[in-house]
């Protein structure tokens with residue numbers, strides 16, 4: 001059975017066709033009933049049925065199958081095709097109190113996310129999301145990277161203790177939900193070479209922002225015998241390839257979302273690289289201020305981390321994503337390798353999306369000296385016992401290696417220009433929401 005978009009073709013005019021789906025719009029008149037069907041990929045087509053064969057209690061979101069003759073009618077919405085129906089089969093008459101109408105509060109839509117996802121805009125986003133996942137996987141397959149899966153239940157923090165979700169582990173033990181698969185990816189470069197993974201990562205983010213989720217889809221990659229520049233190249237090639245293909249593959253969805261893709265069309269490697277120090281110089285030149293520990297505003301200075309506001313300043317006029325290279329070690333986690341040419345600074349890189357969408361990836365080279373690692377872990381207050389296996393990786397045949405992590409929802413948020421990251425995931429998890 002064809003879906004709506006496939007049916008809308010000159011080939012089927014005058015022929016008998018059948019469509020299956022849900023009642024999207026319903027307008028009953030004395031003689032005829034106009035019924036728009038939404039199929040199981042969000043496509044819609046109008047049908048006209050004799051009111052006499054339409055059940056009197058038919059409601060929006062009832063599931064139906066309609067058979068009739070395809071007709072071209074300029075007045076028909078969504079492409080000018082219409083099914084002159086002569087048969088309607090009902091699977092289920094929906095309750096008449098469907099909670100989702102045209103103008104609903106954000107909270108009501110989130111409470112009813114399981115239903116709200118049927119909206120055509122949400123279907124379009126879900127399709128773009130599916131394509132991002134597929135294109136990312138394709139890129140790694142084409143470039144000979146091995147996919148691995150890492151455990152979600154772990155004993156060690158990767159990205160600091162503040163955002164860990166602690167879970168009870170069989171009564172007398174504890175564990176955490178993974179913040180990042182990185183340490184496991186590092187373990188696998190010794191046996192599989194270039195590896196990547198796409199796993200949920202968890203952050204107990206206590207701040208409500210439009211770019212943080214407590215559960216997100218984390219694409220991470222790690223490779224042996226690379227230098228920092230290689231880590232940048234992988235990222236810009238991966239992201240450019242995803243975008244190049246998605247604007248073709250999902251043209252209709254971008255159009256439905258009214259997203260102009262002409263800026264995405266220009267995304268091509270190489271992306272601009274600027275040093276962290278240059279970034280701070282620039283921010284100082286425009287008198288950019290940050291809130292210091294005492295709650296006072298002061299001019300940004302070397303050593304400060306970048307935040308969403310400084311990231312926005314740095315990418316305001318950018319047409320492409322931008323790499324910021326060489327952050328101070330103290331704003332990066334324990335595993336980042338110190339730059340031998342620049343003491344106190346790390347071989348670390350973030351990619352910032354244009355137009356204030358901010359950080360979408362973080363990565364870098366990994367520290368391989370166990371003494372340095374141990375000292376840094378202690379500084380972060382980590383329990384070394386949980387990292388003995390990680391330190392083993394440096395004891396037995398360590399090699400220079402590096403990688404990065406990309407937040408899939410951050411990427412989707414930027415390419416579709418979604419205000420709130422919650423709309424880049426189907427069932428968002430945040431501080432105030434774990435259901436549906």
Ligand code: 4AD
Pocket residue numbers: 158159179180181182203205211212213214215216218220221359360361362363364403404405406407408409410
């Ligand atoms: O910058 P992060 O914390 O880096 C890591 O986890 C590294 N261990 C990755 C690695 O090198 N293998 O997270 C990586 C990316 C961020 O740049 C961001 O895109 C996304 O993950 N991310 C989040 N996305 C949504 N909600 C959150 N709370 C996120 N935290 C990080």
Ligand code: MG
Pocket residue numbers: 350359361362
């Ligand atoms: Mg980061």
